[in-house]
Amino acid sequence: DTAVSQTPKYLVTQMGNDKSIKCEQNLGHDTMYWYKQDSKKFLKIMFSYNNKELIINETVPNRFSPKSPDKAHLNLHINSLELGDSAVYFCASSRTDSPLHFGNGTRLTVT
Amino acid sequence: AQSVTQPDIHITVSEGASLELRCNYSYGATPYLFWYVQSPGQGLQLLLKYFSGDTLVQGIKGFEAEFKRSQSSFNLRKPSVHWSDAAEYFCAVGGRGGADGLTFGKGTHLIIQP
Numbered sequence: 001d002t003a004v005s006q007t008p009k010y011l012v013t014q015m016g017n018d019k020s021i022k023c024e025q026n027l028g029h030d031t032m033y034w035y036k037q038d039s040k041k042f043l044k045i046m047f048s049y050n051n052k053e054l055i056i057n058e059t060v061p062n063r064f065s066p067k068s069p070d071k072a073h074l075n076l077h078i079n080s081l082e083l084g085d086s087a088v089y090f091c092a093s094s095r096t097d098s099p100l101h102f103g104n105g106t107r108l109t110v111t
Numbered sequence: 112a113q114s115v116t117q118p119d120i121h122i123t124v125s126e127g128a129s130l131e132l133r134c135n136y137s138y139g140a141t142p143y144l145f146w147y148v149q150s151p152g153q154g155l156q157l158l159l160k161y162f163s164g165d166t167l168v169q170g171i172k173g174f175e176a177e178f179k180r181s182q183s184s185f186n187l188r189k190p191s192v193h194w195s196d197a198a199e200y201f202c203a204v205g206g207r208g209g210a211d212g213l214t215f216g217k218g219t220h221l222i223i224q225p
Contacts, residue, residue: 004154033212041149041199043215056212090154092212097162099145100213104154 006091006103021076021106023091032074037088086110113138117216125224132187132219134202144185145203197223
């Protein structure tokens with residue numbers, strides 16, 4: 001009965017590779033997000049999707065691309081991974097006037 | 112631009128003692144305010160939220176927070192901490208629409224001394 005689930009939990013890969021992180025929510029929310037948490041625990045929004053439309057793109061490199069096949073899913077694709085991409089990536093969802101519900105995160109390590 | 116300041120990076124409290132974590136925000140409209148907690152290796156769990164109404168809000172795990180518009184603050188309190196409260200605490204601000212997401216503070220790391 002997990003509300004927001006993301007896979008994988010851990011992802012270790014080499015520089016230059018392309019990888020994806022999947023996210024699914026079963027809360028019926030209409031907006032989904034991707035946040036990046038750096039090594040200092042700072043959380044910064046990367047994207048949000050509302051009804052399949054990109055709402056925010058916070059100057060994230062275009063190597064990162066969100067893809068939402070439907071309202072319940074928002075996947076994150078990353079091309080040509082760099083060392084600086086190492087972080088914990090959190091998926092979240094919400095509806096208007098409600099708090100964000102977060103997944104448990106994906107720890108990405110680029111070597 | 113909206114922002115959140117948590118002035119204390121680390122706070123150490125003895126078990127059973129009271130706790131207050133500070134949060135100041137900057138937001139151009141009526142803010143929605145949140146406190147989240149993150150245990151090691153875990154995601155973020157909502158402790159409490161303020162949307163409108165009573166400025167003193169109660170949350171889970173015995174936490175409460177008070178919204179003070181004049182001070183642009185939303186401090187988190189707990190009368191008696193437990194060892195299991197050791198975690199990272201994040202204050203966040205957002206708008207009514209939700210689609211803009213939340214802006215988070217840099218977090219306060221809470222350490223509980225026996």
